[in-house]
Amino acid sequence: MxxxxxxxxxxxxxxxxxxxxxxxxxxxxxxxxxxxxxxxxxxxxxxxxxxxxxxxxxxxxxxxxxxxxxxxxxxxxxxxxxxxxxxxxxxxxxxxxxxxxxxxxxxxxxxxxxxxxxxxxxxxxxxxxxTDPVRARYQYHQQEAPREHFTEREVAILRLLAGGYSNKEIARAMFLAEGTVKNYVSVILEKLGTRDRTRAVLKAITLRVI
The missing domain is CATH 3.40.50.2300 (Response regulator)
Known part of the structure; x- marks a missing residue:
């Protein structure tokens, strides 16, 4: 491979x-x-x-x-x-x-x-x-994760994630504590139904969140 x-x-x-x-x-x-x-x-x-x-x-x-x-x-x-x-x-x-x-x-x-x-x-x-399972899963995400379900700060953090920034770098850029950024990222991943930051960015783009 x-x-x-x-x-x-x-x-x-x-x-x-x-x-x-x-x-x-x-x-x-x-x-x-x-x-x-x-x-x-x-x-x-x-x-x-x-x-x-x-x-x-x-x-x-x-x-x-x-x-x-x-x-x-x-x-x-x-x-x-x-x-x-x-x-x-x-x-x-x-x-x-x-x-x-x-x-x-x-x-x-x-x-x-x-x-x-x-x-x-x-x-x-x-x-x-x-297939019905794939279609149902895709529609579920479209319904559950439209842009209005994300705050402006969450969208801003998602854009920084898309740029490859670490939690520490995001915290510095947004004048937040690193622990606060970590909490925001956890909420974002939960809203998008992913455990992975990269997948979250791809899904956010697909759903036009960013």
Whole structure:
């Protein structure tokens, strides 16, 4: 697993940073990052990887169009497409374009790690993701964690978390005691239903909290 090199494409720098942190924690090396499909194609021509991990919806060239062009030029690198949208139409488009995998961003870190390993080994992960449990869980979070349920200070702390700041650094920036920041972070994680700071940031972005 430590020998796998992936390309990471997403038009949000914060999301890329969060995904990179998750992947590297699990021993997966990010060879390079791309801001959109055009940059992804250019970088892949110079630096081949084992797996491409790409968002579907990106400004400029999206993930599906980039995948189509990749296949048109004869590049068979396995592609795992990520999306926050549980839509069967996107699954069909991804399949037709030649994707090996399709996964919701709401997936657990261990599921993402397993998906990368499996597509790298030649498997396909194109089973429908719009199961009732997944849909119910995603809707639950949308209902339980809208922006109005977070105070301005909690949103400010979330943004600093997204920037990679430690509790001590956040305390210094916001003129709070470090213990107070720790309490705020605990409340934020509880509201977002996560135990991990990185997952909390990714979910907060998905739910448009920040």
């Amino acid at each position: 430590t020998s796998l090199r992936i390309a990471l494409a997403d038009d949000q720098a914060i999301v890329r940073a969060g995904l990179r942190a998750l992947l590297e924690r699990h021993g997966i090396a990010v060879a390079f990052e791309a801001n959109d499909g055009t940059e992804l194609l250019e970088r892949l021509a110079e630096s081949p990887v084992d797996v491409v991990l790409s968002d579907i919806r990106m400004a400029g060239m999206d993930g599906i169009e980039a995948l189509r062009r990749l296949r048109e030029r004869g590049d068979a690198t396995p592609v795992l497409l990520l999306t926050t949208f549980d839509e069967s139409e996107l699954l069909l488009q991804a399949t037709e374009a030649g994707a090996q995998g399709f996964l919701l961003k709401d997936a657990a870190p261990e599921d993402l790690r397993e998906a990368i390993a499996r597509v790298a080994a030649g498997e396909t992960l194109l089973q429908p993701v719009s």
